[in-house]
Amino acid sequence: MTPPRESVSGAHFGFTDRWGGVSAVPYEELNLGGAVGDDADAVLANRERAARSLGADPSRVVWMNQVHGADVAVVDGPWGDRPVPEVDAVVTAERGLALAVLTADCVPVLLADPVAGVVGAAHAGRPGLVAGVVPAAVRAMAELGADPGRIVARTGPAVCGRCYEVPEAMRAEVAAAEPAAHAETSWGTPALDVCAGVHAQLARLGVRDRERSPVCTLESKDHFSYRRDRVTGRLAGYVWLD
Numbered sequence: 247m248t249p250p251r252e253s254v255s256g257a258h259f260g261f262t263d264r265w266g267g268v269s270a271v272p273y274e275e276l277n278l279g280g281a282v283g284d285d286a287d288a289v290l291a292n293r294e295r296a297a298r299s300l301g302a303d304p305s306r307v308v309w310m311n312q313v314h315g316a317d318v319a320v321v322d323g324p325w326g327d328r329p330v331p332e333v334d335a336v337v338t339a340e341r342g343l344a345l346a347v348l349t350a351d352c353v354p355v356l357l358a359d360p361v362a363g364v365v366g367a368a369h370a371g372r373p374g375l376v377a378g379v380v381p382a383a384v385r386a387m388a389e390l391g392a393d394p395g396r397i398v399a400r401t402g403p404a405v406c407g408r409c410y411e412v413p414e415a416m417r418a419e420v421a422a423a424e425p426a427a428h429a430e431t432s433w434g435t436p437a438l439d440v441c442a443g444v445h446a447q448l449a450r451l452g453v454r455d456r457e458r459s460p461v462c463t464l465e466s467k468d469h470f471s472y473r474r475d476r477v478t479g480r481l482a483g484y485v486w487l488d
Contacts, residue, residue, distance in 0.1 A: 293482075317331075347482065403481060
């Protein structure tokens with residue numbers, strides 16, 4: 247998995263790549279998405295492999311039914327037999343409970359306040375950036391006792407602003423909501439840098455400890471990219487506290 251797990255004061259952050267799993271073409275190999283057409287048993291096996299390789303408990307991972315919105319769920323354990331809610335962020339104060347976010351070009355956002363014992367994970371695509379899913383996640387963490395000034399934020403592999411071409415009208419609409427997302431492709435056409443937008447939002451919220459993955463999913467054959475391949479698997483980001 248790339249990059250390896252990072253630990254900060256008992257908070258753990260990990261992002262997967264596409265290798266080391268059991269899924270067949272076109273989902274090869276480590277597809278962690280359960281709603282992309284892959285074999286369900288393969289996805290379950292991949293999820294167990296991914297969690298174990300990162301040092302998380304596979305039975306203590308919370309997933310989301312992501313819908314490109316800004317709703318947040320506060321959780322205290324896996325869903326079990328309950329329906330997985332349609333949310334794009336989850337937060338918890340339960341130590342040892344790993345929160346997971348699925349992506350294949352969108353920005354996986356992992357957040358932790360080790361002092362308060364609160365973590366969060368958010369799925370920030372273009373609609374989520376505009377809707378404010380990341381500020382919503384930080385607010386939900388604050389309600390559990392987190393301090394934005396102590397939050398450690400890590401964003402994982404995502405499509406970069408040099409590659410995410412969009413129509414001019416769409417760029418203008420998104421930039422009106424978040425100016426930092428305004429970008430241009432390497433070939434000179436309108437683009438969006440969603441990750442830059444996410445980091446600008448975090449900075450305004452007072453989150454100072456922020457790091458961004460250098461990996462562009464569209465450029466990297468080691469990562470899934472919906473924009474590149476359309477039918478493809480999903481990567482995952484995980485965050486949890488000891």
